[in-house]
Amino acid sequence: QSVLTQPPSVSGAPGQRVTISCTGSSSNIGAGYDVHWYRQFPGTAPQLLIYDNTNRPSGVPDRFSGSKFGTSASLTISGLQADDEADYYCQSYDSGLGSYVFGTETKVTVL
Amino acid sequence: EVQLVQSGAEVKKPGESLRISCRGSGYSFTTYWISWVRQMPGKGLEWLGRIDPSDSYTNYNPSFRGHVTVSTDKSISTAYLQWSSLKASDTATYYCARYFPGTWHFDLWGRGTLVTVSS
Numbered sequence: 001q002s003v004l005t006q007p008p009s010v011s012g013a014p015g016q017r018v019t020i021s022c023t024g025s026s027s028n029i030g031a032g033y034d035v036h037w038y039r040q041f042p043g044t045a046p047q048l049l050i051y052d053n054t055n056r057p058s059g060v061p062d063r064f065s066g067s068k069f070g071t072s073a074s075l076t077i078s079g080l081q082a083d084d085e086a087d088y089y090c091q092s093y094d095s096g097l098g099s100y101v102f103g104t105e106t107k108v109t110v111l
Numbered sequence: 112e113v114q115l116v117q118s119g120a121e122v123k124k125p126g127e128s129l130r131i132s133c134r135g136s137g138y139s140f141t142t143y144w145i146s147w148v149r150q151m152p153g154k155g156l157e158w159l160g161r162i163d164p165s166d167s168y169t170n171y172n173p174s175f176r177g178h179v180t181v182s183t184d185k186s187i188s189t190a191y192l193q194w195s196s197l198k199a200s201d202t203a204t205y206y207c208a209r210y211f212p213g214t215w216h217f218d219l220w221g222r223g224t225l226v227t228v229s230s
Contacts, residue, residue, distance in 0.1 A: 033215065036215070038217075044222075045206055045221065045223050046148075046156065046206070046208075046217075046220055047220070048217060051216040051218070052216070057218065091156075091217075092215070097172070099158055099173065100146065100158040100161075100172075102158065104155055105155045105156075
């Protein structure tokens, strides 16, 4: 079981904005550890989407944005496109477990 | 090209041993740490452990310590994940991923190695 909780699914029409939440606790996000986001298409490896809460690696469009507040973080996808359909994971570090931790996956569906 | 090249799919029986590999290319292998991540069929991502290729120092997820071993051969820019006695529940895809010391995110991933354990 993961210590970072995400909604199982979110959906939206093309062009809309969707937000994925990542809820942690005082031993991970609330302890000040950064949150990172990954996207995974079926049958492929995860890819870094957002690092250090708000930063985008080179090549990631600015439609993707991240934020962090308290013990939670969120990923927002603006201008939803068909090829945004994928699984999304948040990731942080948990000092209580002494381990990197991932969130429960969120499947994004474009209606 | 900067990449992590993983070994091919494996089919093993319970109780057998296995070592899978992850070779870094296109960058200084000892500059980045390597982590291993498990993804069971239809499930999410789980961090297993990491190694610093420069000195082979390791850390493990307590849930996996003692069941898997992470090692490296920096002379051939390769990291390994091994089991001495596989279980059916080890059936999963295993990814290696690199990260820069002092950062906490994985910026480059291998394509994954599917391990199937079945009698």
